[in-house]
Amino acid sequence: MLLHLMCFLLLSLLSFTTCSNSSRPSIYDVLRAHGLPMGLLPKGVVDFEVDDDGRFQVHLDQACNAKFENQLHYDRNVSGTLSFGKIGSLSGISAQELFLWFPVKGIRVDVPSSGIIYFDVGVVYKQFSLSLFETPPDCTAATSSVEAIGTVFEGESGELRYKLDHELVGRDFVEFDWNPRLEEAKLLPVSFVSQKRKRLSEAEAIDQMKPKSGL
Numbered sequence: 001m002l003l004h005l006m007c008f009l010l011l012s013l014l015s016f017t018t019c020s021n022s023s024r025p026s027i028y029d030v031l032r033a034h035g036l037p038m039g040l041l042p043k044g045v046v047d048f049e050v051d052d053d054g055r056f057q058v059h060l061d062q063a064c065n066a067k068f069e070n071q072l073h074y075d076r077n078v079s080g081t082l083s084f085g086k087i088g089s090l091s092g093i094s095a096q097e098l099f100l101w102f103p104v105k106g107i108r109v110d111v112p113s114s115g116i117i118y119f120d121v122g123v124v125y126k127q128f129s130l131s132l133f134e135t136p137p138d139c140t141a142a143t144s145s146v147e148a149i150g151t152v153f154e155g156e157s158g159e160l161r162y163k164l165d166h167e168l169v170g171r172d173f174v175e176f177d178w179n180p181r182l183e184e185a186k187l188l189p190v191s192f193v194s195q196k197r198k199r200l201s202e203a204e205a206i207d208q209m210k211p212k213s214g215l
Helices: 002-023 027-033 190-209
Strands: 045-050 055-060 064-067 071-083 086-097 100-103 106-109 116-120 125-129 152-154 160-162 174-178 185-188
Touching (some): 027 045, 027 055
Antiparallel strands (some): 055 071, 064 071, 071 086, 086 100, 086 106, 116 125, 152 160, 160 174
């Protein structure tokens, strides 16, 4: 009799635990409840926490890359602050543009929806179709770590420069000409900058070889 009672209690406890876990909303449900598409986070979420202020942490099974119009990289841990239609203070997601990776600092959608989603990558807001993020994407394991550009130099003229990590391009710089009337930055390739410096060096050498007046 006692054995039957213990088995009944054990089965009841297991059933209660299963029901409790299944009733907990997923992180994708949390995104949708905040007016955001579920596909902002990939498949492979193993755990997450959200507090009453909207601060969240998401833990993936591995760092990975997902393909939309651009490539997105997800660290194993992604964090930020949720509000309706917006994620702020975002960390752990980077977006690829050409051969560069830019940290995504925030994401927002229009309320009411215009069908557009905006990614804040520091220089501009990148616009994507909201339909790209309807479902969580497959995410392939990242074969190497991603070093996102994080240091911005802004001059008085409004020109922005991004300094690349020396492991990527030696000591060269990639320069961005920023025109406040345009909503995008014009990229000057590293080779262009190197050639420009080379021409300046040659001009300086020729100038030094000229005879000085008055000697």
